[in-house]
Amino acid sequence: MTAHERTTAPEGQAAPMLDVRDLRVSYRSGEQTVPAVRGVSFTLDRGQTLGIAGESGSGKSTMALSLLRLLPASAQVSGEVLFKGEDLLTAKWARLRAVRWSAASVVFQGAMSALNPVRTIGEQIREPILLHDKIGQRAARERAAELLDSVGVPSRRLESYPHEFSGGQRQRIMIAMALACRPDLIIADEPTTALDVMVQAQVLNLLGELVREAGIGVIMISHDLSVLSHMCERLAVMYAGRITEIGPSKQLIAEPRHPYTRALGRAFPTIGDPASRLAPAGLPGDPPTPSELARLSEGRGCAFAPRCSEAMDACRTDTVELWPSGPRREAACLRVLEGSGT
C-alpha cells in the first residue's frame, strides 16, 4: 500500500502496523535549524519489507532513528509515527522503552560501535531478554545460545568479547540481539554496508529467512539499490530529506520514473550489460548542502533540479510532491505529472 492510497483508504480497513505521517526532523545547530527529514509518509505491515535508498546525508538514518525517538536532543521531530495505533512521538518514555525492547528493534549502522566492547556478547544478548521476558538466568542463557546459533555464530562463543569476532559475525550478533525479544518490527540501518560481498550475502540471506519465518516487518536502509531491490518488496528512494519515489522494488528498478532513481540505478552496473562496460555512470554535482536545504524548504521547486538532466523551468518554481505514477507507485517529479496527463 502506498502513502497515497493510505490517505484515501476507506474507513474500517485494518490499520497498518506502522503508519508514518508527515514526519519532519530538523537539527538545531547554534542559531540555525537544519532540516534533515522534510515530510515523509509511508505505511508498513507485518511481514512486509520496505527498503530506503538514497545518498549519504539524504536523511535515511535520521528518519529511521526518529521512528523510535533515538535521536539526540538537538533534533526536533514533528508528525506522527503510529505503531499499532499508538503515536510513538508523543508516547511516555516508559512506554517507549517497552516498545524498544520488545516490539521494535534496531540494527545500527556500524556494529562495532553499537556493541559494548567490555562486555561479552552473551551478556549483551541476555540483557533485553532478562529485562523484558522476566525469565530466569538459565532460560535466558538458553535463549541467547539458540539465537546465536540461529544467526550462524557458534553458541560456544557466547562468552567472547566483540573484538574477537569478524565484522560479519558482529553484524550477525547485532541481528541476534535485535531478534532477542521477538519484535514485530526491525529497523536495519545499513546492516551490511561495511561487509564483503560474500559476508553481505550471508547476512542478508539470514535476515531474509528470519523475517519470512517470523512475519516481522522490516525497514532496511542502504545506499545500495541493488541490495535493497533484492531484499525488499517495496522501495522508497530519498533525496534531500524527502521520498522522491516509492513503489514495488522490481518496478522501481526496471522502470524508474524519477530521474534520480534512474541515475542511482545506472550507478550500479550489471555485470554483462554492454551499456555499462568501460562506461561508469555517475551523477554530476553534489546533493544540497544543509544551508541550501534550509532555503529549499522555505520556497518551492524540486530539490533535485540542479543535478537533473531533465529539469524544466517549472521545476525551479512549482511545488513538487509525491504523485501517483502507476499502480501502487508514486514519484515526486513534474515530468511524471506531465506524463500521466493530469
Next chain:
Amino acid sequence: MKPVLEVRDLTVTYPARRGAAPARAVDGVNLRVRQGEIVALVGESGCGKSTLARALVGLVKPTGGQVLSDGEPLGYSAAALKAYRRHTQLVLQDPGGALNPRQNVFDAVAEGPRLHGLTDRLDERVHTALAKAGLRPPEQFAGRFPHEMSGGQQQRVVIAGALALEPSVIVADEPVASLDASVRGEILKLILELRDSLGLSALVVSHDLGLAWNIADRVAVMYLGRIVETGTVEEVLLRPKHPYTRALLSVLPDSGEPPVLLTGEPPDPTSVPGGCRFHPRCPLRAAEQDPRCDGEDLPVLTGDPSASSLAACHLVQ
C-alpha cells in the same frame, strides 16, 4: 612490450604476533600491468589486496620475489624509492583519512611536488593537477579545506595529489569504497579519462566486481594471498572458471543464478590450508571429492597477460 609494473613470485609475510604464526598476507603472486592498461584486483577483506598494493609502490618490502618497474627491479634505498614514487603513485582508500583536516587543497596537492623539489611554477603544477582531477576552475578549490568539500571532491583532491607528480602508473586502493553510488561513477569516469588522455596505467584494488566491469581491461581475483583467477574482464566475469570466482559472482543481487554461499571459517593467512588453499570452502570439491584438492599444491599462476584467462584449480583448466 615490457609491462610498466610487474611483480614476480611476490611474498609478503608479516611477523608472528603473540602465539600466532606469521601471516602470509601475499603468498606467491605474479602480476603485470601494461602501458595504458587498467587492471582490477578483487577479493574479499583480508585476502592481501592492500598488502600487495603497498608492496607495488614500495611501502612494504617483499619477503620474497620482486617488484619491477619498466622491467627494472625496484631498489629500496631512500633515494631509489623517492625516484620511483614520481613514477608510481598510490591513491588511498578513505579520502577523509588521507587528507589533513588543517591543510588546504593547494598544500595537500603541493605536498608531493615540494617533497620532490619541483617548486618552480608550483602554482601551475597544482592547478593543472586539480583541473585534471575534475576540480574546475582550480582557483576555486585551492583555498578550501577538506570539511568544506563533499566526499567525492575530497577523493578528487587525493587523486590530484597523485597526478601532481605526473606519474605513469597509479595504484589505487579502494578509491571509491567510501563514496556514494552517484559519486563513485564520477570518480571511475575520471580514472578512465586519465587513462585515455594521459595514457596512464592503473592497478585498482576493490572488493567490488562491478567496478572491474566498469573500468578494467583485466582482472585478478585474489584469495588468501594468491591470485586464483586472472584474465580479461569479459572472460573472467562472464565465463568464470575458478569455483571462488563463480561463488563471488553468484551472490551479486542480479546474477540471475542461485547464490552459492560459502561457509566455513573466513580465510586466515596465519594458517593457510595445504593443497588448494580454497579447499575447506570449495563447493566444487565438496561435489567432486577429488583427492588432489587437499593433497596437492597448485603452482603459482604465471600472470601472463596474453592469456585470456588462467585459473588455479585442479579441476578446471
